[in-house]
């Protein structure tokens with residue numbers, strides 16, 4: 001009997017692990033099939049490297065974890081831009097555009113945090129509005145560089161990764 005109980009517990013535990021693993025893969029597959037901008041590999045790698053996303057057991061849990069991870073990324077891009085601003089040589093002639101970008105990324109962090117407050121109540125429309133607003137920040141920042149300097153920003157790659165990280169919780173919210 002004791003043996004049997006242990007055996008069943010073991011099976012349940014194993015089953016729990018598989019479910020968590022499949023949640024990320026299944027959700028990313030569905031999201032990337034619906035939105036060509038979101039690549040399956042990027043989605044899976046991004047979530048697998050985040051402990052809270054790995055621990056999520058529901059799609060709603062994944063929305064929360066991936067939104068938090070995206071918010072961290074907006075803060076880290078803002079930090080990158082501030083470091084460039086502090087460097088007189090690197091920021092010469094582009095201070096204004098950089099300052100606009102600092103504000104855009106700051107607003108994006110606020111929008112994602114506001115989106116997070118609407119998840120528990122199931123107000124997914126507001127979640128989508130707030131995440132969509134955040135999603136525009138990296139592109140609007142790049143547009144500033146293109147329009148005024150006819151070149152990419154010095155942090156274009158990081159900005160693009162940030163954009164894709166915001167796209168993940170938005171795509172998942174569309175599946176709820």
Ligand SMILES: *[C@@H]1O[C@H](CO)[C@@H](O)[C@H](O)[C@H]1NC(C)=O
Nearest residue numbers: 110111112114126129130133
């Ligand atoms: C979030 O969405 C709500 C509802 O549309 C809106 O009123 C609010 O201004 C948004 N907040 C942010 C920070 O984008």
